[in-house]
Every structure is written in structure tokens, then in C-alpha cells.
Amino acid sequence: MTHKYDIAGMHCDGCRTKVENTLNSIEGVKAEVTLQPPVATITMKDHVATEKLQKALDGAGKYTITMANAGGNEHHSHATPHTPNIHRNSSEGKYYCPMHCEGDKHYDKPGQCPVCGMDLVKEATIQASSQSFTCPMHPEIVQDAPGSCPICGMDLVPTQPGDEEQKTYNDLLSKMKVAVLFTAPIFAIAMIEMMHNNPLLAIMDASKWNWVQLLLSLPVVFYACWTFFVRAWKSIVTMNLNMFTLIGIGTGVAFLFSLVGLFLPSLFPSEFKTEHGTVMLYFEATTVILTLVLLGQLLEARAHTQTSGAIKELLKLAPTQATIIEDGEEKVISIHDIQTGNMLRVKPGEKIPVDGKITEGETHIDEAMITGEPIPIDKKAGDAVIAGTINGNKTFVMVAEKVGADTLLSQIVQMVNNASRSKAPIQKLADGIAKYFVPTVIAISVITFIIWAKFGPQPALVYGFINAIAVLIIACPCALGLATPMSVMVGVGKGAQEGILIKNAEALEKMDKVDVLIVDKTGTLTEGKPSVEQVYSSHNNENGLLQAIASLNRYSTHPLASAVVNYAKSKNVSLLEATDFESVTGMGVTGTLDGKKVALGNIKLMRQLDVRIEDELESKIIAEQKLGKTVSYIAVDTVAVGFVSITDAIKQTSADAIRELQQLKVEVIMLTGDNDNTARAVAQKLNLSSYKANCLPEDKMLEIKNLQSQGKMVAMAGDGINDAPALAQADVGIAMGTGTDVAIESAKITLVKGDLKGIAKAKELSHGTMKNIKQNLFFAFFYNVLGVPVAAGVLYPFFGILLSPMIAALAMSFSSVSVIVNSLRLRTLKL
Structure with missing residues (x-):
């Protein structure tokens, strides 16, 4: 039996490993634990109570295990007072240090980094929120979304504080006001004392003014700026010395010196005393320094809110509601209630609620916020649409395919x-x-x-x-x-x-040093939408050959195979059952039809099968290849009897992009599995400095290794699937994604639009x-x-x-x- 459990308290991969090892140490339990999401998938021979799993985790650390999506008697919560459950309260979340002192470590609650003492920052997420909105004049009005009060028309306001960073800024601002209010008179007193005829002495003597400075300094030290001393003390205790260590020691020594000088002036030699016999105190230095440091924190908080501005703009793209179609009726639901397979109506000007496909209607969609492409894209039934993009002036119906975090x-x-x-x-x-x-x-x-x-x-x-x-x-x-x-x-x-x-900062740094770019042909330089141009038969049996190769190709997932099958369907050619089907990586496919051995592929496959090719047929194939077309040989019982010519248009932007890259001193090399004639034709059209044809996936990887051995910094652009070995070997792997099919995990950089530019x-x-x-x-x-x-x-x-x-x-x-x-x-x- 296999069950899924939610795990709370994991902050990093080290936590994940510890939890996984602990669970696997329990007899009869086999566990796999993931960090995102924090879930344990446990397979057990006999039922193991959740309490037993929790007891084992208690010995490993502050981790909590609960049955995922538990209901009824199956739900066992083991949350303890010292282990807050960060996934249950929407006002909480994941917090991290902006200086990343502990790498990817997260915290459940806001506070200060134990290493550097800086305020933790809340991670931005698209998730369900329990935020509600109410009318300031009619509190009985409560809605899930912002809007106007149905009674008085006033704008509704959130019932809970919203922006975490704004909250931090507001807290610092209120403390700053207190600090300035009390520091200003201290500073004024200290400055006036430096005048030759101090007018303050006419009111009372210098020792009493020192007491006034002390009283005024207390709110600054013990309220407005007390957090600096707390952080300083924590940094010393943990030996994580940081900026607050220096501030705490510097201002702390000055303040304590002033206190001792005020209460016990006889302890100090004369050089520490003024002409009035009082010890020179530093209340003004202490408070002014602390206030200026607080000002820096305030300005930093304001500036820091802008550094994550791009993420916030992305978050704004997420709609809050959608129109669902159920039993022929339409109703508005929360975005978080959408499930895979739901039919949704998107009206003019609305944001697409989730990823999916259009099932009814056509429109044009502005995808600039996702792809960076400013021109709206025409969409029709069957086309994919992306959450957060904006519909044009027509309505359509779509089916939800990916929802929530997907x-x-x-x-x-x-x-x-x-x-x-x-x-x-x-x-x-x-x-x-x-x-x-x-x-x-x-x-x-x-x-x-x-x-x-x-x-x-x-x-x-x-x-x-x-x-x-x-x-x-x-x-x-x-x-x-x-x-x-x-x-x-x-x-x-x-x-x-x-x-x-960009997957990580290392890729961002390496990309600056890249001097060689390896590109695939299909889907990278070309549109990646191959179509059959012609099927040629040496014996005037084009339909027969088309039926044979389409029957074979329906078992293949290669883009060229799909093109052949689609072409056969457009010609109303019926497909046969094939046996002994085999896909030969980088070469083609083989199988048996009506007792005959049929092969479809490149020259390498033909040579491997010892296929006989007539000179006339070879000449026709070469002529097609020189036009930049991809040509696959068709062989029956080891004799080449024809070919299929497939065209894949070069992207309009490829030439401009290659020119830009060359201007940036990046050498662009095409490595393709296609034949030499086709590769040469494409390379000439695009003015490529170098290319290699007939490359298998391992050949591309070896070529990258060879370039790296020469001291080159190599980037590889491919589709993230067929080119996986080369993408992994490259210093920077670049996945050419398109829409919702983007392979985010396959490379260090992913281009959503799939454009060389x-x-x-x-x-x-x-x-x-x-x-x-x-x-x-x-x-x-x-x-x-x-x-x-x-x-x-x-x-x-x-x-x-x-x-x-x-x-x-x-x-x-x-x-x-x-x-x-x-x-x-x-x-x-x-x-």
C-alpha cells in the first residue's frame, strides 16, 4: 500500500534527506521525499500508524507529518507548539535572507537572519489566499475580492494587512519618526553647547542638561533602535559577526560610557571633562548614529521592495476569478477552484485563468507578459493558451489542462x-x-x-x-x-x-563568457513544424509507399513521423498494422508490413541495413537536399524504392538573431542529424561559420566536449528532450520552449518563445x-x-x-x- 503525507518543517535539501532517511529506517517502510512540494510518498507492507512515523521524525528534528488530503478519521495532526505549520495560514509563508547567508534555507516566520541579522524577506508565490475585503462604513459587507460596497459604493478595504514588505517599511517608518522626534533636541543641545556663550546655561547648568539628554535618548535606544542591539547580541552569541555587531559595539560603548560619565564622573581623568567639570558625554553621537542607521534601513526597505518588482508584476498577471461552464450554465468561481478538465469561458479583455487549449471560438491573445513578444498571437480551436495572458476582443471556450502550481x-x-x-x-x-x-x-x-x-x-x-x-x-x-x-x-x-x-545565478554569470553557441536545426533554426512536400516512388506507387511509411510512423513520436502520418490522413490513406516495429535513434524506423521488411530513414540507416540504392534515385534525393529539404529514404526488403521529402521553414528571426550573436563575438555552429546537403543549404542561407551534419545525440555531446577542451565556453540551444546529453554537457544549456510545453527543468536557461533572438x-x-x-x-x-x-x-x-x-x-x-x-x-x- 502507498500513501502520501504532507511534511512541515523542511527548509532545505538537507532537511529533505534527513526526513527521507529517518522514514526509511522504519521497518517495512520505503519512502521518497520531495521538497517542492513537501510531500513523502510512503510504500509499506503493513499499515504503519501516522503516530509511529511522527515519533521517528521527532528524533530527527522539528518535522511534522500528516496524511495528505486527509479526511475523517485518517487525519492525524502532530503539530507541536515549537513547530509552526507554515502551510495552513495564508498570512504566513516562506521567508529567506536577502543575502542568502544559509543558501536556500527558508524560515516559517518573519524575523532576522541568524547569520547577518538582516530582516528576512517573504517569498512571492501564487497561492490560494484567505484575504477578504470589507466596507469601512458597513463592516457586515465581506467579499473575497476587491470592489465597491453595494450599500454606500465606497471602495472595499482588506481585512488583513497585505504586502509584507510594505508592512516592514511602515514599521520602520513609525520607529523613524520616534527616533527623529527625540534625537533632534539632543543634537540641538549638543550643538548649542559648543557655542562660546551657551544660552542654555542661563536656564540650568550643564550637568542638568546632561540628564535631559539621557531622558531623551531612552526612547531612541530602547524602542526605536533596540532591535540593533538585539541583533548585535545574537551575532556575538552565535559568532556570526555582521554589520549589527559593529553598530551595537560602537553605539553601545558610547552610550555606556555616557551613563558611567553621568553617574560616576569622578572615575574619569580630567582630559575627559569639559571646562564646566562634567564628563564629555556622547548621547548625541549615540542617538544620531542609531537614527542614521535606522534611516539607512528604512531607505533599504523601500529600495528592496523595488528589486522584486518583476516578480510582483508577474504575480499581478494571475487572475482571481474564472467563468466555468457546467451543465450548460456559466458561473463565476475562484481561480483556485478550477480543476483539470473544466470547461471555461474567457470573455473579451479577460486574463486567461489557467493553461489549456481552445475548444470553441477563435481570438487573438496578448502574450507579451510571458514571451516578451509585443504582437498579439492569433489563436483558434486546438491552440494552447497560457495563464495570465490577455484575451482580445472575442470570446472563446477552453479546457483547463494545467492548474495551480502546474x-x-x-x-x-x-x-x-x-x-x-x-x-x-x-x-x-x-x-x-x-x-x-x-x-x-x-x-x-x-x-x-x-x-x-x-x-x-x-x-x-x-x-x-x-x-x-x-x-x-x-x-x-x-x-x-x-x-x-x-x-x-x-x-x-x-x-x-x-x-x-534563468535557472540560477551561475548560468547568468557563465552566459556572459559564452563564445560558442551550438544550435540544432529542427525547432531551433527552423519552425519545428515539418510538413511533407512529396512522396516519390521509383515504381509510380506513391500511395502505396505513403501507406507503408505512415503505418510505420504512427508508432513513432518523432516530429517528422507526425508530419508523415498527418499527410497520409489528409490524403485519406488507410493505415495498416505493422509488426516488429523498431525506432533506431538518430537514423529512422523499421518494421514489417504484409510480410515485407520496410525501412524509413537516413543514409546511415540504409547503410546499416545494407540497402541497395540506384544512382538515379540517389541523384533525385541529392537535388532535394540541396534545396534545404529533409529527405528520408524508403526501402522495401533491402532495396530503396523511393523517398519522402519534408520541408521545415527557417524562422524569420533566425538570420537576424545569428547576426546579432556574431556581433556579440559568439560563434554559432549548427549540429544536426540531417544530411550534409540539407545542412549546407541551411548554413548558407543563415551565413553560419560552421556546421556538422549526420550527428547523433552522442556526436553533439562529443563535439561540445572537444570545444570545451580548447578552452571555449559553450552554450547549447535545443528542444530540451532529444538534445538532453548535449544540453547537460554544455556550460549553459538553453531550452527552446514554446508556450505551455516549455521544458523548464531541462536546461539552465529557457526561452519561453523559442526564438534565437x-x-x-x-x-x-x-x-x-x-x-x-x-x-x-x-x-x-x-x-x-x-x-x-x-x-x-x-x-x-x-x-x-x-x-x-x-x-x-x-x-x-x-x-x-x-x-x-x-x-x-x-x-x-x-x-
Whole structure:
């Protein structure tokens, strides 16, 4: 017996492996576990209670197992207080660190990354939502979708907070207001104290103004910016030192110093005291620094919402409702209630609800949001339609074929999410430096204090203290950490909008280095819609040969076989039963019809079967091949008796695309299983620099290996199925997808439209993204390499320049924001 179970608590492939191994350790249980979706498929000899499975998982970690789609007495929930079930509450979801400190690891709830301390980001998904909308004046009105109140006409408002990122921004904004409200008077007091005739002393003495500063600083330190100290403490306890470690130490030391100076001034030497006898306090430095850091977080939150803008635009494509046809009646249902096989009516101007095929009517559909193609596509009965695309001015009926997570739109969103979280090889440089960055900065800060205290001018200790804090505050490991992920996120999103689906950041980086592109002929350079032009018989028996080859080909799945069968049907030719059918990879097909051995295929198959070919027939075949047509020999009982000529038009965009790629210094080579004459004709039409004909799948793979041994970076464009070995061997495999048949998992880059121009766009996108990443890394390195020494005071002996910790805080706050803003420039990249 086999059952499916939902697994909660898995965050990465390591979790999946642990759960699978634990379940397989139970006697009589064989389990296969997947991460997306989080499901265990368990085969058991005898029934094993869910409680026993849960008990085993309790020893492995915080995992929960429940019967999938359980109902009645079969549903056993084992959720514990420490294991939140992330799949039951729509207000929860998957959260990840924008710096990907732990790779693909996800968390069930919002919070801070335990490694770098940054706020976790919610992953965008297309899923059912329990969000409802109500009228602010008539709360009894509740609807599942936005609209207007039927009573007063006011716009309905969500009953629950919506955008997670906006919520984070609003929370930071409210804290920022508090911080500014209390920091401003502290800063004013400190600045006025520097005046020669301090007017504040006429109100009360300096010691009492110090107490005022303390009271005003409390809301800033313990409310508005307290999270910085929490993150700093967590980073020290876990030894995951990060930006907040430096901020926490720097401002924490300044605040504690000020507290001790206020309560126990006698502990400090005179050089720490003012002319009024009070210790120099740093409440204004503490609060101003914290407020500026908070400002940086606020600006970063605002900018970060824009980096995932492409994903949000994709999410907006998902409709919320559809019109279903049941028993001849139409009714509106939620998009999440659609099931495979449902008949749906799509009205003019509506979005296509799910992937499927038109069964009745015709229209034109705008697919620009999926394929990047701006011209609407004409569609008729039998044509595929894609969820999220927009219907024209006609109505039609469609059958639902892929729903929910199986739709192309959902797969694109998931793929963009996954690619956005992946790490590019170039990030290893930043990761390696970041590992030692914070300890190094702390060491430099300590050395700065010692050197200033020993060799600096009076008051030396004060100079040392201020400069040591400035060193801690100005350093920004965050800018280094964000340099690559932000560019990757924006770049991948930009690609998705253009119909270029990038599987991971490594593919994005490698595509920039590609200097050789291997292309297949059929379906890549050509339309991939072969049609029979003629069947030739040496004995004037064309119908007989057509019946024979069509009868054989109906057992084959090759596109050329389908063309032959369709041609026979159009001629009303009846098909016979064949025996001993065999498909010979890369050559053709053989079988027995009416006791005769029939073969249909290329010259390799003919030679393998030792078929005799007359010179006259060979001449006719060569003439057809030189016209760029694909020709298959027809043999009966080892004698060639004719041929079938098949044409497959070259795509109108292929020539332009190849020209663009050559201008980008990419050599385009065609490897095809077709004959040399046909291959040469196509290569000449497209001005290809090189080609190879009569290639079997393994020949293409060996050719790629040969090019790689010469130091070439090779990309391979194919259909993702027949070319699987070559796609896997290539440095960058590119699947030429079309509509809902896109093979997302077959290659590192998928072109939704299946157009070679998409490869040129992918190359330009890769180059633009890598250039952007290098700019970010340069800025981050340059900023820290320049900022830390300046904060330490290296310019003071020469120019008398010192950097105030408050100026350092301002510079640090804007460094991360600058990296994000620069990444956002990729959205304007012209492809």
C-alpha cells in the first residue's frame, strides 16, 4: 500500500534527506521525499500508524507529518507548539535572507537572519489566499475580492494587512519618526553647547542638561533602535559577526560610557571633562548614529521592495476569478477552484485563468507578459493558451489542462524566486572577505584607540575613543553582502519579463563568457513544424509507399513521423498494422508490413541495413537536399524504392538573431542529424561559420566536449528532450520552449518563445548583470578600503582631517542603499 503525507518543517535539501532517511529506517517502510512540494510518498507492507512515523521524525528534528488530503478519521495532526505549520495560514509563508547567508534555507516566520541579522524577506508565490475585503462604513459587507460596497459604493478595504514588505517599511517608518522626534533636541543641545556663550546655561547648568539628554535618548535606544542591539547580541552569541555587531559595539560603548560619565564622573581623568567639570558625554553621537542607521534601513526597505518588482508584476498577471461552464450554465468561481478538465469561458479583455487549449471560438491573445513578444498571437480551436495572458476582443471556450502550481506562470514565478536566491560564482570573493571582515574591523578599532591614546595630541584618550567608534560605525559588510544578490534578483526578474527564464545565478554569470553557441536545426533554426512536400516512388506507387511509411510512423513520436502520418490522413490513406516495429535513434524506423521488411530513414540507416540504392534515385534525393529539404529514404526488403521529402521553414528571426550573436563575438555552429546537403543549404542561407551534419545525440555531446577542451565556453540551444546529453554537457544549456510545453527543468536557461533572438537578449542581459555586479563589488570594496583608514585618522597628520562618528554613520547608512539603487538600474537595460 502507498500513501502520501504532507511534511512541515523542511527548509532545505538537507532537511529533505534527513526526513527521507529517518522514514526509511522504519521497518517495512520505503519512502521518497520531495521538497517542492513537501510531500513523502510512503510504500509499506503493513499499515504503519501516522503516530509511529511522527515519533521517528521527532528524533530527527522539528518535522511534522500528516496524511495528505486527509479526511475523517485518517487525519492525524502532530503539530507541536515549537513547530509552526507554515502551510495552513495564508498570512504566513516562506521567508529567506536577502543575502542568502544559509543558501536556500527558508524560515516559517518573519524575523532576522541568524547569520547577518538582516530582516528576512517573504517569498512571492501564487497561492490560494484567505484575504477578504470589507466596507469601512458597513463592516457586515465581506467579499473575497476587491470592489465597491453595494450599500454606500465606497471602495472595499482588506481585512488583513497585505504586502509584507510594505508592512516592514511602515514599521520602520513609525520607529523613524520616534527616533527623529527625540534625537533632534539632543543634537540641538549638543550643538548649542559648543557655542562660546551657551544660552542654555542661563536656564540650568550643564550637568542638568546632561540628564535631559539621557531622558531623551531612552526612547531612541530602547524602542526605536533596540532591535540593533538585539541583533548585535545574537551575532556575538552565535559568532556570526555582521554589520549589527559593529553598530551595537560602537553605539553601545558610547552610550555606556555616557551613563558611567553621568553617574560616576569622578572615575574619569580630567582630559575627559569639559571646562564646566562634567564628563564629555556622547548621547548625541549615540542617538544620531542609531537614527542614521535606522534611516539607512528604512531607505533599504523601500529600495528592496523595488528589486522584486518583476516578480510582483508577474504575480499581478494571475487572475482571481474564472467563468466555468457546467451543465450548460456559466458561473463565476475562484481561480483556485478550477480543476483539470473544466470547461471555461474567457470573455473579451479577460486574463486567461489557467493553461489549456481552445475548444470553441477563435481570438487573438496578448502574450507579451510571458514571451516578451509585443504582437498579439492569433489563436483558434486546438491552440494552447497560457495563464495570465490577455484575451482580445472575442470570446472563446477552453479546457483547463494545467492548474495551480502546474501552470507556466506559476513555474516562472517559482523559477525566478529560486534563481534570485542562488549564488553566482563571483560572490565567493565577497563571501571569503566577509568571513574575516568584522573581526578585522574590530581589531583595527582597538589598534586605533591604542595608537591615538599613546601618540595622539591631547586629549589623546578622547581622540582615540572617538576614532575607534568611527571605525566601527563606518565599516559596512552589508554592502559587500548585497552586491551580488541584488543584481541577480533584478537581472533574473528583468529576464522573466522578456521571456528569458534563468535557472540560477551561475548560468547568468557563465552566459556572459559564452563564445560558442551550438544550435540544432529542427525547432531551433527552423519552425519545428515539418510538413511533407512529396512522396516519390521509383515504381509510380506513391500511395502505396505513403501507406507503408505512415503505418510505420504512427508508432513513432518523432516530429517528422507526425508530419508523415498527418499527410497520409489528409490524403485519406488507410493505415495498416505493422509488426516488429523498431525506432533506431538518430537514423529512422523499421518494421514489417504484409510480410515485407520496410525501412524509413537516413543514409546511415540504409547503410546499416545494407540497402541497395540506384544512382538515379540517389541523384533525385541529392537535388532535394540541396534545396534545404529533409529527405528520408524508403526501402522495401533491402532495396530503396523511393523517398519522402519534408520541408521545415527557417524562422524569420533566425538570420537576424545569428547576426546579432556574431556581433556579440559568439560563434554559432549548427549540429544536426540531417544530411550534409540539407545542412549546407541551411548554413548558407543563415551565413553560419560552421556546421556538422549526420550527428547523433552522442556526436553533439562529443563535439561540445572537444570545444570545451580548447578552452571555449559553450552554450547549447535545443528542444530540451532529444538534445538532453548535449544540453547537460554544455556550460549553459538553453531550452527552446514554446508556450505551455516549455521544458523548464531541462536546461539552465529557457526561452519561453523559442526564438534565437532570445539567446542574444540573454547574452546582453548576462553582460549587463555581470557589469552591474562588478560595479557593486568595486563600490563596496572601495568604500570600505577608503572609509576605514579615514575613520581611523590616517589623514589627520597630513591634513588635520578627522571623521565624526555621526558622519561615518551617515556614510555607512547610504552604502547599502547605493548598492541596491545601482542594482535597480538593470530594470532599464535595453535588450
